[in-house]
Amino acid sequence: MKHLLQQILQSGKFLTGFIIFLFILLLMIFYPMINPGDPLQTISIGTFAPPGTYVSMYDALDTELNVFKLDNAALNRLDSVLKPEDRVEMIMWFESAGVKVDVTLNDTEALLAAWNEYYDSSIQPSGMTKAKRNYYKRLNDNITRMLATIPKVIAKISEESGELVEVRQIKSTDYINTNKVANVFNLPLGTDNFGRNVLKELASAIKTSLLIGLIAGSVATLIGLTLGLVAGFLGGLIDDFIMFITNIFTVIPSFVLLILISYSIGQEQRGAATVAVVIGLTSWIWTARAVRSQVISLRNRDHVNLSKLSGHSFFRIMVADILPYIASYVVMALILQISAAILAEAQLSMLGLGPKTTEVPTLGLMMKWSMLYSAHLNGYWWSYFPVILTIALISFSLNLMNTGLDQVFNPTLRD
Amino acid sequence: MANHRKSCLSGKGVTKVFGLGLKKTVAVNHVDFDFLEGDFVSIVGESGSGKTTLAKMLLGLLPETEGEIFFQGSLRNIRGRENKKKYWKEIQAIFQDPFSSYNLFQKIDSVLLDCIRMRGGARLPYTNKIEMITEACSFVNLKFEELTNKYPFELSGGQMQRLMIARIFLLKPKILLADEPTSMIDACSRATILDMLMNLRNENGMTIIFITHDIGLAYYISDDVYIMEHGNIVEHGKAEDVILNPKDEYTKRLISDVPKIHEVWDLSTVG
Numbered sequence: 001m002k003h004l005l006q007q008i009l010q011s012g013k014f015l016t017g018f019i020i021f022l023f024i025l026l027l028m029i030f031y032p033m034i035n036p037g038d039p040l041q042t043i044s045i046g047t048f049a050p051p052g053t054y055v056s057m058y059d060a061l062d063t064e065l066n067v068f069k070l071d072n073a074a075l076n077r078l079d080s081v082l083k084p085e086d087r088v089e090m091i092m093w094f095e096s097a098g099v100k101v102d103v104t105l106n107d108t109e110a111l112l113a114a115w116n117e118y119y120d121s122s123i124q125p126s127g128m129t130k131a132k133r134n135y136y137k138r139l140n141d142n143i144t145r146m147l148a149t150i151p152k153v154i155a156k157i158s159e160e161s162g163e164l165v166e167v168r169q170i171k172s173t174d175y176i177n178t179n180k181v182a183n184v185f186n187l188p189l190g191t192d193n194f195g196r197n198v199l200k201e202l203a204s205a206i207k208t209s210l211l212i213g214l215i216a217g218s219v220a221t222l223i224g225l226t227l228g229l230v231a232g233f234l235g236g237l238i239d240d241f242i243m244f245i246t247n248i249f250t251v252i253p254s255f256v257l258l259i260l261i262s263y264s265i266g267q268e269q270r271g272a273a274t275v276a277v278v279i280g281l282t283s284w285i286w287t288a289r290a291v292r293s294q295v296i297s298l299r300n301r302d303h304v305n306l307s308k309l310s311g312h313s314f315f316r317i318m319v320a321d322i323l324p325y326i327a328s329y330v331v332m333a334l335i336l337q338i339s340a341a342i343l344a345e346a347q348l349s350m351l352g353l354g355p356k357t358t359e360v361p362t363l364g365l366m367m368k369w370s371m372l373y374s375a376h377l378n379g380y381w382w383s384y385f386p387v388i389l390t391i392a393l394i395s396f397s398l399n400l401m402n403t404g405l406d407q408v409f410n411p412t413l414r415d
Numbered sequence: 416m417a418n419h420r421k422s423c424l425s426g427k428g429v430t431k432v433f434g435l436g437l438k439k440t441v442a443v444n445h446v447d448f449d450f451l452e453g454d455f456v457s458i459v460g461e462s463g464s465g466k467t468t469l470a471k472m473l474l475g476l477l478p479e480t481e482g483e484i485f486f487q488g489s490l491r492n493i494r495g496r497e498n499k500k501k502y503w504k505e506i507q508a509i510f511q512d513p514f515s516s517y518n519l520f521q522k523i524d525s526v527l528l529d530c531i532r533m534r535g536g537a538r539l540p541y542t543n544k545i546e547m548i549t550e551a552c553s554f555v556n557l558k559f560e561e562l563t564n565k566y567p568f569e570l571s572g573g574q575m576q577r578l579m580i581a582r583i584f585l586l587k588p589k590i591l592l593a594d595e596p597t598s599m600i601d602a603c604s605r606a607t608i609l610d611m612l613m614n615l616r617n618e619n620g621m622t623i624i625f626i627t628h629d630i631g632l633a634y635y636i637s638d639d640v641y642i643m644e645h646g647n648i649v650e651h652g653k654a655e656d657v658i659l660n661p662k663d664e665y666t667k668r669l670i671s672d673v674p675k676i677h678e679v680w681d682l683s684t685v686g
Contacts, residue, residue, distance in 0.1 A: 301515055302510040302511070302512060302515045302516040303515060303516055303517055303518045303519075305471075305474075305476055305508070305510065306508075306510065306516055306517075306518075306526075307518065308476060308503075309474065309476075309503050309507055309508060310503075310526075310529040310530070310533055311499075311500045311503055311504075311529075311532075311533050312529075313496070320518065320520075320521065321518050324518070324519075324520035325519075325520075
């Protein structure tokens with residue numbers, strides 16, 4: 001046993017898969033500890049807040065100021081305001097005004113220097129519409145305003161007169177320390193269409209999906225193992241009957257079966273566990289076939305005969321003389337079943353036949369909602385890409401572990 | 416050899432057919448035999464002649480397609496688990512390959528303890544059981560202290576096969592079916608194992624059915640010899656009669672195929 005464990009841990013493939021899987025597990029376990037609370041709680045009003053650190057503006061106004069004089073502050077400010085399309089328009093203006101400048105899009109400093117030097121609203125390049133000329137005027141105003149260091153005024157509405165009363169002026173050199181702001185929080189993956197924290201939801205969804213995988217995999221393996229053992233060991237008419245049923249299930253694509261069963265169960269009854277059991281009930285076929293063929297090759301071995309001669313019961317022979325010999329195979333089949341069940345749940349959820357949507361997040365449901373709210377069309381990558389990556393990584397790591405185990409148990413496959 | 420000794424195991428028209436239709440293979444074809452109590456009987460034949468299939472039918476591990484097998488003069492009844500268990504108290508086997516005869520996941524103690532349980536000693540105190548096992552092991556020149564708590568793959572092939580004999584020693588069945596017990600073992604251990612089989616018979620009056628492809632070996636140890644070819648028994652009788660005066664062509668060929676020291680090996684009969 002110790003030797004076997006050593007061999008498994010020496011297998012590079014198994015170890016890689018295991019480490020990836022461990023990372024996912026750690027995310028699943030520790031993120032909810034750091035950030036406890038209901039993963040389905042709506043935190044943002046409005047959809048798809050992008051990833052990043054959020055600082056409460058309201059609280060920031062009351063925070064103690066520090067003054068810094070930084071050279072590149074103005075430039076940075078402009079950098080974040082100048083959109084790529086504005087920069088393109090600026091270069092277009094140089095061309096239409098016949099000014100020869102050598103600037104690139106991303107070099108904000110050179111671009112601004114050239115703009116300040118050459119731009120003149122009185123120049124009317126030929127062929128430029130008035131609207132376009134007005135656009136450039138507005139752009140120039142914006143830039144000038146950004147570069148100017150006019151203080152901004154914070155005012156509040158007076159309760160008595162209803163007039164604005166100045167509270168404070170904020171200069172361009174004023175900074176606040178985010179540690180001193182009462183409300184600062186980090187959204188590593190932003191929020192989704194319902195305004196939920198995506199990372200928190202993801203950690204919870206991994207848990208549910210793995211649970212679905214585990215339940216479905218166990219159900220499938222258990223059914224497959226039992227039928228395979230009985231059919232393979234007893235043979236004869238029982239074998240024919242079990243194989244008849246198995247073959248019927250083989251020719252019906254299990255996904256079609258899955259859709260039909262999920263649909264007929266109905267939205268209300270479909271919890272995560274129900275979906276898991278349904279997935280398990282439709283995916284035991286290959287385990288049953290494989291176990292049966294393994295048992296057939298084992299049942300005429302001498303040690304089984306000897307066990308029979310020693311008067312052992314059918315059950316005892318199954319458990320003690322046959323099961324240990326196929327245990328490694330069954331474990332590998334279980335791993336693949338778990339991976340397949342997670343994918344099946346995602347597929348079902350995308351079709352809207354997955355678990356009921358209001359109770360638990362699953363990987364499939366997260367993708368479904370992202371798709372329904374067109375996250376993929378609008379570039380809200382944070383709401384679906386991490387989910388896809390997680391599914392891919394879970395599936396990849398489980399399959400890698402399976403291949404690693406296969407090489408340990410089947411010496412002929414070692415490279 | 417007196418004829419008044421009782422028949423121990425006999426069969427009439429025993430047949431085993433595998434497969435159906437075009438794939439039909441007759442492994443054992445209407446075979447008659449009669450093994451007397453206390454005899455050392457050899458069944459000799461080349462590979463594929465149906466020896467092992469016949470042995471499995473005798474053991475009740477395979478149902479016969481046709482024919483009847485009589486145990487101690489009456490038709491044997493092995494329907495149901497209880498009857499089978501009763502039958503297996505009387506007939507036991509040693510298999511060809513010691514490496515595959517053991518469940519690799521169980522310690523060898525459990526194999527021997529099973530034998531004591533089989534003989535109704537499940538409730539004996541543990542020390543008694545260990546005593547019995549130690550005695551059985553010393554019968555086959557093994558020290559139980561060295562073997563206990565070991566897994567089968569930690570033993571050599573010879574040790575495994577001797578442990579199989581220790582198992583038989585514990586079970587003390589009426590009939591022992593030894594299916595080529597020496598073919599996977601080196602020549603030195605072979606003599607020891609044959610010697611132990613002889614001891615088993617002499618001490619317990621066991622009937623031993625010895626299955627082998629080695630006609631020389633059969634001549635050396637057996638009282639009766641049955642020669643099998645393609646599922647048929649072509650010749651049987653006392654070992655001396657059959658081997659010194661073979662009547663069937665196949666027997667003659669088998670005998671000439673035995674390599675002999677001090678003589679040129681006659682390969683002319685090899686098909």
